[in-house]
Amino acid sequence: MVILSEKRTERDVYEAISDQTRRRLLRLLADAEELPLYELTVHFEMGRTAVSKHLTILKDAGLVVSRKIGRETRYRLNATPLKEIHDWVSFYEDFWKERMFKLNLLLEEQKMKADVSLDFQYTSSIEEVWKALTDSEMLAKWIWENDFKPVVGHKFQFRAEPNKWWNGIVDCEVLEVEEPHKISYTWASQGENTTVTWTLKEGSDGTTHLHFEQAGFSEETKATKGAIEGAIYSWTKMGEQLGKVLDQ
Incomplete structure (x- = not known):
């Protein structure tokens, strides 16, 4: 009785499945309890002798067992040694799953990064x-006519004066309300679906710091020359108008 070392057994299993013909033999045997040599040979463009040599290599690796029935030798699969390969592949599968998870998190962060x-800073109170x-x-x-309500899930519109390029309608839905520190809603217009977020912070001197973000512009829009700059300009003017309204 010959006992192979663990290292030799590992090498034999990997070497045994490295050949396409031997992998196909394993698949054929996996689909049947037992097959004789002649039934295996019909699936290949080679003779019985060549197929028999491949089966011998698989037998040496413990992946195939055989038995004699009269003058006929029948072969069947022993899948146990394949668990070693499964465990090896599973390690790298987990390795890549973890990295893909981190990549997806990074992509989501980039996606949600404000465009x-x-x-803004105002002398008015945070309230x-x-x-x-x-x-x-x-x-x-300071923006446009609207039917806004600070209620999560409320759908509303901003309605501006339409022109030949734009119907003047912005469809929105309230996403978040944290009085008096944060309000967020969707901003959908002309095929763009973005998110607008206002964050308020009270200064030690009684002033109010207002931070504005708009995120979610499509890559096509971001690639359009002047599109983001135009949004920045518009919101800057609205922020200035807000200051005038607060001063009244």
Whole structure:
């Protein structure tokens, strides 16, 4: 009785399945309990002797066992040694799953990264600025006419004067309300679906710091010359108008 070392057995299993013909033999045997040599040979463009040599290599690796029935030798699969390869592949499968998970997180972070980011500061209290951001009548004074309500899930519209390039409609839905520190809603217009977020912070001197973000522009829009710059310009003007409304 010959006992192969663990290292030799590992090498034999890997070498045994490295050949396409031997892998196909294993697949044929996996689909049947037992097959004689002649039934295996018909699947290959080679003679019985060549197929028999491949089966011998698989037998040496413990992947195939055979038995004699009269003058006929029948072969069957022994899949146990393949577990070693499965375990080896599984290690790298977990390795790549972890890295793909981290990559997806990074891509999501990049996706949610604000395309437009602006900061404003007002002498008004945080409560006053919050009201200007969430009261429909006040919103109309520095953005556009609207039917806004600070309620998560509420769908509303901003309605501006239409022109030949734009119907003047922005469809929105409230996503987040944290009075008086944060308000977020979708901003869908002309095929673009973005998210607008206002974050308020009260300064030690009684002023209010207002941070604005708009995220989610399509790659096509971001690649369009002047598109993001145009959004920055528009929101900057609105922020200035908000300051005038607060000063009234």
